[in-house]
Amino acid sequence: MAxxxxxxxxxxxxxxxxxxxxxxxxxxTGDFALAEDLAQEALAEALxxxxxxxxxxxxxxxxxxxxxxxxxDGYRRRSALDERYAALAHGLGEGGAYAGTTVxxxxxxxxxxxxxxxxxxxxxxxxxxxxxSREARVTLTLRVVGGLTSDEIAKAFLVPTATVQxxxxxxxxxxxxxRVPFEVPPAQEWPARIGSVLxxxxxxxxxxxxxxxxxxxxRFDLAGEAQRLxxxxxxxxxxxxxxxxxxxxxxxxxxxxxxxxxxxGEPVLLEQQNRRRWDHAAIRRGRxxxxxxxxxxxxxxxxxxxxxxxxxxxxxxxxxxxxWERIVLLYEALGQLTPSPVVDLNRAxxxxxxxxxxxxxxxxxxxxxxxxLAHSHLLPSVRGELLSRLGRAAEAREELKxxxxxxxxxxxxxxxxxxxxxxx
Amino acid sequence: xxxxxxxxxxxxxxxxxxNIDFTEIMESMGKFNDDMVRAGILVAAEGLDPEGGVxxxxxxxxxxxxxxxxxxxxxxxxxxxxLNVASREEAVEWARRAPLAGPGAKAEIRRVTxxxxxxxxxxxxxxxxxxxxxxxxx
Numbered sequence: 425m426a427x428x429x430x431x432x433x434x435x436x437x438x439x440x441x442x443x444x445x446x447x448x449x450x451x452x453t454g455d456f457a458l459a460e461d462l463a464q465e466a467l468a469e470a471l472x473x474x475x476x477x478x479x480x481x482x483x484x485x486x487x488x489x490x491x492x493x494x495x496x497d498g499y500r501r502r503s504a505l506d507e508r509y510a511a512l513a514h515g516l517g518e519g520g521a522y523a524g525t526t527v528x529x530x531x532x533x534x535x536x537x538x539x540x541x542x543x544x545x546x547x548x549x550x551x552x553x554x555x556x557s558r559e560a561r562v563t564l565t566l567r568v569v570g571g572l573t574s575d576e577i578a579k580a581f582l583v584p585t586a587t588v589q590x591x592x593x594x595x596x597x598x599x600x601x602x603r604v605p606f607e608v609p610p611a612q613e614w615p616a617r618i619g620s621v622l623x624x625x626x627x628x629x630x631x632x633x634x635x636x637x638x639x640x641x642x643r644f645d646l647a648g649e650a651q652r653l654x655x656x657x658x659x660x661x662x663x664x665x666x667x668x669x670x671x672x673x674x675x676x677x678x679x680x681x682x683x684x685x686x687x688x689g690e691p692v693l694l695e696q697q698n699r700r701r702w703d704h705a706a707i708r709r710g711r712x713x714x715x716x717x718x719x720x721x722x723x724x725x726x727x728x729x730x731x732x733x734x735x736x737x738x739x740x741x742x743x744x745x746x747x748w749e750r751i752v753l754l755y756e757a758l759g760q761l762t763p764s765p766v767v768d769l770n771r772a773x774x775x776x777x778x779x780x781x782x783x784x785x786x787x788x789x790x791x792x793x794x795x796x797l798a799h800s801h802l803l804p805s806v807r808g809e810l811l812s813r814l815g816r817a818a819e820a821r822e823e824l825k826x827x828x829x830x831x832x833x834x835x836x837x838x839x840x841x842x843x844x845x846x847x848x
Numbered sequence: 849x850x851x852x853x854x855x856x857x858x859x860x861x862x863x864x865x866x867n868i869d870f871t872e873i874m875e876s877m878g879k880f881n882d883d884m885v886r887a888g889i890l891v892a893a894e895g896l897d898p899e900g901g902v903x904x905x906x907x908x909x910x911x912x913x914x915x916x917x918x919x920x921x922x923x924x925x926x927x928x929x930x931l932n933v934a935s936r937e938e939a940v941e942w943a944r945r946a947p948l949a950g951p952g953a954k955a956e957i958r959r960v961t962x963x964x965x966x967x968x969x970x971x972x973x974x975x976x977x978x979x980x981x982x983x984x985x986x
Binding site: 432435436439541649654655682 | 944
């Protein structure tokens with residue numbers, strides 16, 4: 425294999441196992457920050473040993489054993505020969521007798537599937553804890569649950585690696601200072617806590633799917649990682665309908681990726697997209713997830729409603745054949761649940777399709793009057809479009825000019841400039 | 849990236865397999881599959897019936913159809929998984945964990961190509977797209 429240093433193999437194992445390893449170490453030491461350090465130390469050791477001796481038969485067991493031995497070393501150094509030390513040593517099947525760090529290949533550390541699920545879920549909850557900033561939540565989740573390196577995270581978010589490392593260090597300190605326990609929160613806390621977990625996965629996805637900047641290939645990976653995390657969550661929390669709603673939204677949104685850019689990488693708007701290029705397997709998975717969200721019979725949440733809107737597009741053969749009336753209703757529901765000018769603007773665009781530009785313009789004018797989205801190109805670009813459909817070309821030109829001025833993305837700006845030119 | 853893990857065996861492997869308790873096979877295979885579902889990377893998986901296969905040999909014209917493959921099987925394609933992972937090494941790592949064992953048992957790992965890699969203006973590629981669209985194929 426073209427992996428002369430064996431580093432790629434270690435990285436692959438790490439991506440598969442990091443959540444289990446950090447979770448198991450956090451559970452056995454009762455200290456999340458320490459667990460993350462220990463796991464990183466075990467990983468560093470694997471990077472030295474495996475390329476030389478081959479990947480062990482049970483790589484997760486190997487990493488966990490090394491992590492636990494490092495923990496014992498640490499306790500010993502601090503002469504904290506307390507219960508935790510005894511429990512860890514017992515778990516390693518050695519009465520504290522410690523000889524080097526070689527780990528026998530094939531040594532089987534017992535994995536209890538239910539315990540793993542709990543560990544990974546506890547890990548999700550702690551890395552998405554509300555006590556952390558959004559940036560810290562995203563970074564920590566990608567690192568401990570996703571198994572990405574600091575370098576990979578830095579590349580994905582276009583920040584220096586040192587920034588990512590500093591974020592992780594600070595996040596761990598914050599969690600320690602707030603004495604956040606490593607546990608799956610009790611059931612009554614779930615409604616308050618799940619939102620943050622879902623939001624982190626959603627943020628990872630939007631970062632990966634917005635072509636606003638950076639290397640698009642890497643960012644697509646980020647979107648893929650978010651989808652994977654959503655699938656993991658759907659497996660861990662099948663009874664939480666909004667988890668399925670989020671998974672549905674990500675699948676249905678990602679389904680359009682193949683059609684979203686033209687041959688030269690320029691953005692292609694929904695109405696111009698070749699629907700044959702949509703990923704129809706992803707649409708099917710998304711619809712299945714949405715059906716599960718609906719089956720709970722508790723109504724759809726914000727992600728589920730957005731997924732339902734995406735489904736309306738996914739099942740339609742064309743813009744004209746789309747059920748715009750239903751989309752308007754879904755946006756109305758979404759606006760009640762999460763009021764925002766962006767939702768109103770999207771509702772206006774749907775109203776334009778369902779009832780015509782006149783009705784939509786009054787929604788947009790209300791937004792303008794409320795000074796919403798003042799610095800965004802979105803409002804003038806939608807308003808310009810509506811005015812042009814109403815035959816008010818001069819006003820439309822003014823709006824589109826403003827939109828071009830405000831638009832920060834070069835490719836989108838080109839699309840807007842094209843519309844402006846078309847107005848003559 | 850999508851990768852296919854292909855189970856490969858020989859007659860010897862199949863014979864050795866028959867001596868293993870079936871519930872044991874179900875359990876080890878079930879656990880392996882479940883691990884991949886749990887990791888959010890399993891796209892599809894199917895097994896192939898070793899009985900009643902037919903081989904069409906195109907060495908001659910017209911091709912020769914025989915029952916098989918058996919008797920002197922060097923390679924028996926036993927089933928496949930399709931995984932969606934971030935790297936080829938990750939696919940290899942999953943393959944290392946597959947509960948396959950015994951003489952001649954192998955797994956082959958191959959990247960699944962995408963229709964996007966073909967000329968999009970070709971009539972047959974367009975027909976295939978239409979079929980994928982209608983049926984929600986991978």
